Amino acid sequence: ALAEDDYEARRKDHISHFILRLAYCQSEDLRRWFLQQEMDLLRYRFNELTDNLRQKFLEHVNLAFEAISEDLKNELANELHASTPGLTMTKVKEQMYYKVGLADAVDLFRARRVFIKDGFAYVPLKEIDAIVLNNYRTKLSKALALTARSLPSIQSDERLQPLLSHLSHSYVGPDYSAQKNTGKISLEQIDTLSVKSFPLCMRQLHKTLRDNHHLRHGGRMQYGLFLKGIGLTLEQALEFWKKEFIRGKVDADKFDKGYAYSIRHSYGKEGKRTDYTPYSCMKIIMSNPPSQGDYHGCPFRHSDPELLKQKLQSYKVPPSGITQILELVKGMHYQLACQKYFELTHDVDDIGFSLNHPNQYFTESQRLLSGGRELKKEPSNSGNSQQKNNGQESTNSNSAPTSSTTTADAELEGLEAYFTED
Numbered sequence: 001a002l003a004e005d006d007y008e009a010r011r012k013d014h015i016s017h018f019i020l021r022l023a024y025c026q027s028e029d030l031r032r033w034f035l036q037q038e039m040d041l042l043r044y045r046f047n048e049l050t051d052n053l054r055q056k057f058l059e060h061v062n063l064a065f066e067a068i069s070e071d072l073k074n075e076l077a078n079e080l081h082a083s084t085p086g087l088t089m090t091k092v093k094e095q096m097y098y099k100v101g102l103a104d105a106v107d108l109f110r111a112r113r114v115f116i117k118d119g120f121a122y123v124p125l126k127e128i129d130a131i132v133l134n135n136y137r138t139k140l141s142k143a144l145a146l147t148a149r150s151l152p153s154i155q156s157d158e159r160l161q162p163l164l165s166h167l168s169h170s171y172v173g174p175d176y177s178a179q180k181n182t183g184k185i186s187l188e189q190i191d192t193l194s195v196k197s198f199p200l201c202m203r204q205l206h207k208t209l210r211d212n213h214h215l216r217h218g219g220r221m222q223y224g225l226f227l228k229g230i231g232l233t234l235e236q237a238l239e240f241w242k243k244e245f246i247r248g249k250v251d252a253d254k255f256d257k258g259y260a261y262s263i264r265h266s267y268g269k270e271g272k273r274t275d276y277t278p279y280s281c282m283k284i285i286m287s288n289p290p291s292q293g294d295y296h297g298c299p300f301r302h303s304d305p306e307l308l309k310q311k312l313q314s315y316k317v318p319p320s321g322i323t324q325i326l327e328l329v330k331g332m333h334y335q336l337a338c339q340k341y342f343e344l345t346h347d348v349d350d351i352g353f354s355l356n357h358p359n360q361y362f363t364e365s366q367r368l369l370s371g372g373r374e375l376k377k378e379p380s381n382s383g384n385s386q387q388k389n390n391g392q393e394s395t396n397s398n399s400a401p402t403s404s405t406t407t408a409d410a411e412l413e414g415l416e417a418y419f420t421e422d
Ligand code: SF4
Pocket: 199, 200, 201, 202, 280, 281, 284, 285, 297, 298, 299, 300, 301, 334, 335, 338, 356, 357, 358, 361
């Protein structure tokens, strides 16, 4: 059904699909996420087809459901009309109907959206996508389980292993490393910014830090690198974390000996001197899930829906918006849920970009709030004064290329060893 010219594109599509299968078969969580994305893609593409092409597609994938004759359809017209919600009698007469085995139409049957007779469901063409999707889900699910079994032999290939283990959370979008923003914010601005321009994940981390005067290492990593990305200099970061921690159980000496090292490390001033990049949404969503007592992760992915609802209510998100967000979360569309949160908290109808990174959220929010201008630095003595001309914050000649996420991720695993102290 597709033009010859599309051959190359389809070939690439196939290859990337099978590579993704390998990368996403490795855990239940990854498999579930991948299945959901593939379902959405198939639904979109299937619904874009004309009736004729849909019919060809069904035959091509061996879902040869039998279209019933016009005579039989006229004979059953009243029953079809009564059992198929949303179709007028005229539409019933126009639509093609298929005779489908009950096993293939369980979802429609369960939702009482289809006419059943003698063990067959009579499904209108407009509902056939549910069946196609179900069928594909079952096939892909089995295929992923099979692929997972072959993983040990693939993982022993050292060319493939690093690629596969990082693909699920790799990030190829714009670089949100610190350089271009360094020194643009003062410590006094952070509380206000956290309410106006931080995505939910970072707002949650900031609030917890203020409330508990402590964050465990997953939170420090995620939030610390985000702050670095929005412009905190190393000196500001040291001051920020120290002030907060010594209000809790950590004394200044303990902070200087332990925590300060890891902050300098994340700014590329210790150890391998890698200039670490802030985490992308995929990395936050897909790796290192929070345990009890942790506040890192993505609230849309890792929070209990009831707690998420309460949090959104406390942030004055309107009830209809909360319902939409929870629906997106249910469908595993965490980044779309976050986009919806952006729209609702910034009072815009369309976010106008595709969200992939917490620092992108921040940048876009600031752009919007300042009417398209860059964030202006408010005058402040604290924080600012410490980063003047020390030459440390802008570049690091030994740093890894910050846009090379795979390299950075691999390096980061080394870094995380420095954050063992909770
Ligand atoms: Fe943070 Fe991304 Fe989750 Fe939004 S989608 S809360 S930016 S991790």
